[in-house]
Amino acid sequence: MDWDALIRPELAPMVAYAPGLRASQVRERSGRDRIHKLSSNENPYGPVPAALEAMQAVLPRLNVYSDGAAAALRRRLGEHLGVDPAYVVVSNGSNELLRIIAQCVLDPEDECVFPWPSFVVYPMVTQLMGATAVRVPLAEGDVHDLDAMLAAITERTKLLFLCNPNNPTGTIYTKSAFDAFLAQVPEDVLIVIDEAYFEYVCSDEYPNGLDYFSADGRIVVLRTFSKIYSLAGARVGYGVMPPALVDAVGKVREPFNVNTVGQIGAYYSLSDGAEVERRRRENQEQKTYLYSCFDRLGISYVPSETNFVWVHTKKPVEVFEALLSEGVIIRDFGAASALRVGIGSPEDTDATVAAFEAVVAKLGSL
Numbered sequence: 001m002d003w004d005a006l007i008r009p010e011l012a013p014m015v016a017y018a019p020g021l022r023a024s025q026v027r028e029r030s031g032r033d034r035i036h037k038l039s040s041n042e043n044p045y046g047p048v049p050a051a052l053e054a055m056q057a058v059l060p061r062l063n064v065y066s067d068g069a070a071a072a073l074r075r076r077l078g079e080h081l082g083v084d085p086a087y088v089v090v091s092n093g094s095n096e097l098l099r100i101i102a103q104c105v106l107d108p109e110d111e112c113v114f115p116w117p118s119f120v121v122y123p124m125v126t127q128l129m130g131a132t133a134v135r136v137p138l139a140e141g142d143v144h145d146l147d148a149m150l151a152a153i154t155e156r157t158k159l160l161f162l163c164n165p166n167n168p169t170g171t172i173y174t175k176s177a178f179d180a181f182l183a184q185v186p187e188d189v190l191i192v193i194d195e196a197y198f199e200y201v202c203s204d205e206y207p208n209g210l211d212y213f214s215a216d217g218r219i220v221v222l223r224t225f226s227k228i229y230s231l232a233g234a235r236v237g238y239g240v241m242p243p244a245l246v247d248a249v250g251k252v253r254e255p256f257n258v259n260t261v262g263q264i265g266a267y268y269s270l271s272d273g274a275e276v277e278r279r280r281r282e283n284q285e286q287k288t289y290l291y292s293c294f295d296r297l298g299i300s301y302v303p304s305e306t307n308f309v310w311v312h313t314k315k316p317v318e319v320f321e322a323l324l325s326e327g328v329i330i331r332d333f334g335a336a337s338a339l340r341v342g343i344g345s346p347e348d349t350d351a352t353v354a355a356f357e358a359v360v361a362k363l364g365s366l
């Protein structure tokens with residue numbers, strides 16, 4: 001078999017998604033029992049109790065397919081978000097919707113504009129379709145450079161990804177900046193706002209993407225149950241989108257793309273607003289404490305609206321490795337002179353601080 005002739009050439013330059021290290025891999029390497037995995041922006045508390053109970057209860061019924069239309073979950077999401085369930089699509093993680101939307105709209109001659117660094121899946125799904133990925137560098141302060149994004153739009157631009165808050169920097173663009181931006185984006189460009197960390201945001205300046213959604217508009221809002229709801233392993237995300245795109249996504253997605261356990265878990269997760277609020281508050285407290293420790297240690301960081309913090313360093317490889325040997329897994333970004341440090345439980349934060357203290361003692365200024 002001539003595999004090069006067989007496999008689409010668009011795949012050649014692509015790099016497979018590389019997940020953060022798993023605790024078991026680092027346990028072996030560091031020889032430590034207690035590993036703090038802060039590399040994938042997961043929530044440390046697990047599914048809320050009502051979700052866990054409902055997911056356990058459904059296990060004996062996994063002989064039947066999931067509800068392919070995810071009707072109950074979409075109805076519940078509609079109530080929760082205040083939108084017509086007809087505009088809600090659920091997916092196998094919001095990752096899946098990023099791909100499906102790219103499959104629905106991008107042809108090889110098209111361009112897709114997004115900020116950079118940002119979520120690594122945006123270039124992946126663009127390349128998958130053979131379209132051109134237009135990476136727009138972040139501005140000073142590691143925020144979206146919305147003016148530069150406008151300037152990057154051409155008549156070939158079909159799709160724009162925004163990541164608010166941005167992964168990996170944790171920064172947001174503000175309402176006023178977004179209003180000005182939106183007024184200038186050509187009408188024929190689809191705008192996908194990825195709000196995977198929506199529930200962690202505390203800033204009053206944050207524009208809730210759903211406030212900008214309308215059925216006859218061209219805005220899509222994506223969110224996920226993987227983060228504050230702590231259901232990353234169950235793979236449930238969702239999007240709110242205009243009906244023509246709902247129809248197109250329905251043609252591209254697999255039948256039964258969201259499994260029964262995930263649908264049930266997500267449904268019941270929405271019943272525990274108090275726990276979500278507690279998680280948001282605690283995350284904010286952990287970040288404030290971490291900032292004060294970083295200030296004390298002379299570590300440069302970017303204030304974040306998420307459950308992770310972007311830390312600048314001239315020695316990313318050394319810092320990453322040194323933290324690993326302290327039992328703390330964070331996320332490195334290859335050549336970037338920064339690392340992403342996840343926020344977990346207070347115990348995780350104490351371990352992070354102790355690990356950074358040890359690393360500063362070993363490496364000097366970071």
Ligand SMILES: Cc1ncc(COP(=O)(O)O)c(C=O)c1O
Pocket residue numbers: 040041092093094095096119163166167194196223224225226232235236237
């Ligand atoms: C910005 C952003 N979007 C989307 C996702 C995908 O999340 P999931 O597929 O778990 O819903 C992630 C996950 O890390 C993310 O950081």
